[in-house]
Amino acid sequence: MALSNSQYDHLIRMYEKRQLDNENRLRRRFEEVYAEVPQIKMLDNHISELSLSQARKMLSGDETALSSLKKELQEIIQHKQMLLTAAGFAPDYLELHYTCPDCKDTGYIDNKKCHCFKKAIIDLLYTQSNLQEILEKENFNTCSLEYYSNNHIDPLTGRSSLTAMKTALGTCHNFVDTFSEEFHNILLYGDTGVGKTFLSHCIAKELIEQSFSVIYFTASQLFDIFAKNRFEKDPDAQMDYEHIYDCDLLIIDDLGTEFTNSFSASQLFVCLNERILRRKSTIISTNLDLDELKNLYSERVFSRITSAYTVLRLTGDDIRIQKKLMNKF
Ligand SMILES: [Zn+2]
Numbered sequence: 001m002a003l004s005n006s007q008y009d010h011l012i013r014m015y016e017k018r019q020l021d022n023e024n025r026l027r028r029r030f031e032e033v034y035a036e037v038p039q040i041k042m043l044d045n046h047i048s049e050l051s052l053s054q055a056r057k058m059l060s061g062d063e064t065a066l067s068s069l070k071k072e073l074q075e076i077i078q079h080k081q082m083l084l085t086a087a088g089f090a091p092d093y094l095e096l097h098y099t100c101p102d103c104k105d106t107g108y109i110d111n112k113k114c115h116c117f118k119k120a121i122i123d124l125l126y127t128q129s130n131l132q133e134i135l136e137k138e139n140f141n142t143c144s145l146e147y148y149s150n151n152h153i154d155p156l157t158g159r160s161s162l163t164a165m166k167t168a169l170g171t172c173h174n175f176v177d178t179f180s181e182e183f184h185n186i187l188l189y190g191d192t193g194v195g196k197t198f199l200s201h202c203i204a205k206e207l208i209e210q211s212f213s214v215i216y217f218t219a220s221q222l223f224d225i226f227a228k229n230r231f232e233k234d235p236d237a238q239m240d241y242e243h244i245y246d247c248d249l250l251i252i253d254d255l256g257t258e259f260t261n262s263f264s265a266s267q268l269f270v271c272l273n274e275r276i277l278r279r280k281s282t283i284i285s286t287n288l289d290l291d292e293l294k295n296l297y298s299e300r301v302f303s304r305i306t307s308a309y310t311v312l313r314l315t316g317d318d319i320r321i322q323k324k325l326m327n328k329f
Contacts, residue, residue, distance in 0.1 A: 003121060011120050015107045018099050026096050033094060037087050043080045047073065119213040122247055126215050131204060138201040143169065147195075147316070154190075154315040161316030165195065168312045172199050175310075176206045179248075179281070185309040188285040189293070193318035196285040200251045203283065212248035220258040226267040245274045248281065255286040256296060265297045272301065276308050284309070 003011070034041040050073050057066045085091055098105050103114035113121075148162040157164070168188070175184050188196040204214050217225075225240050244250060250271075258264070275282050284305070286293065294302040305311075 003125070007124055011107070011117070011124065014120065015105060015117075018105050022097060022099065022105065026094070029093055033084065033087075033089060037083055040080055040083055043076055043083070047076055047080075050076070115213075116211070118246070119211060119248075122213040122215060122243055123208075125243070127208060131201075131208075131214075131216050135201055135205040135208070138198050139205040140173070140202045143195075143198065143202055145169075149316065152316050154313070157313060161194065161314070164190075164312075164314050165316070168195075168199060168314055171310055171312060172203055175281075176203055176210075179207060179210070179212065183279045183281060185276075185281055185305075186283045187305055187309040187311045188283070188314060189288065189290065189311070190314040191316060191318070192287050194314045194316040196314055197253050200253060200283045200285055204249070204251060207249055214249045214251065215243060215247045216251040216253065217244075218253045218257070219255040222252055222271075223258045223260070223264045223267070226264055226271075230263065230267075244271060245278065246280065250275060250280070250282045252282065252284045255284050256288040256292065260296055265301060268297055269301045269304065272304050276304065282309075 050069060054066065054069045054073065057069060081091065084093060100114060100116040103109050103116060107114055107117040107120075145162060145165060148160075148165045150160045150162050152161040153159070154161065154164060171186065175186060178184070186200075188199060190196065200216075204216060208214050222244070225244070229241065272282060288296065290302070290306075290311075293305070
């Protein structure tokens, strides 16, 4: 998927609006400060007059007058700053506050797209259409442990479904808390309908709110893109590759439900490997067990996952079924 012209225009207008909003906020802060500390307004007027005469002196080449003016200006600015903080305002209260200080809300740094612009593109192309509504319902605040039982014991690990879910929740919280400093990946596997997708949604919501770029694909959507790119040489799919390799978090949901062949298995390897090389995090959820994963996608995909991912196994009675049953009463 590439940006259409109208989508690009939409983003540019969004940045223009952001600049304007921040300028308006600054204007209102000035009005507020002037009303509360009129002396600051007088000093500001004085600063403008002095700056004007400084410019005149500069033009006339009057060096001595210039340096004394500079000194006077500095003193007034310091005085103004002192009055501002004494009145309880933050020292930068009368400066322009950027939404993204890195690109100063232009979207570009040295003619290259800023991280905030890349995130805006990904939000527009994927997140807004795919996720927004789901994330309102499925997040850490709505996550409940009441569906998990102490009596349902996983024969493979000997742990109860409740213990497994608590461990998984802890890992997911830690994943979010350390996301900007540490590189982690998660594989969620186990029974159907026990909250694997739910957990990946919880993480997605937190990270989107922290301004990270997140792409969520079901495995079939992802493999469709691989196939389109290979067989149709679709220019939109080319664009997708860059987003898929480069977004801060890629979530691949329901791996194993798509049609798999040796081509898609090798594409999956390239994708997972590329993201590990770029130290970009990935979360995979699957109903397959580890042996099935190895058989379906090859040994090298399997070893990449087991060496670079935290593997979490969730078990239990099907939560979706339980929820449906509960709704009937
Ligand atoms: Zn930026």
